Amino acid sequence: MTKLKIGALPDERPVKVSVELPASVHRDLVAYAAALARETGQAVSDPGKLIAPMLARFMATDREFAKRRRMTQSRAVTEG
Template sequence: MSLKISIVPDDKPVRVTVELPAGVHRDLVAYGEALQRQAGQAVDPSKLIAPMLARFMATDRGFAKAKRGGEAPVKVRGAQAG
């Protein structure tokens, strides 16, 4: 098995408080367990959120295009403002 997130970088964090659905939290815990089995690296599930978001944004072609073109972010159906 090859996970998309292989290491969790140690970077200066910015604190963000967010509520996650229970199912998403369970999946984060399961992902952390899979990462520990694969890489031998125990990871707090909350530490997975930033690299997952970074990976998602890095591979989102629409976001990359908007970012390059200086376009305003597109409103996504179902997204809620914070």
């Protein structure tokens, strides 16, 4: 039997996470949603929906995190 070129598909179901934000961070999130609505012409009904893309962007642009993640993944491949 041959191996398939792709492995198991990642679990892409959303994960519900509850967090408490400082009031100042929530105010900034609401202000950011308003600024985004002005820029795009598309209202943001729930400013909390901005948290996931903001976190994803933050992690994608953090060089040290990317370096450590690559090191961890390369170790997993060599050990596995």
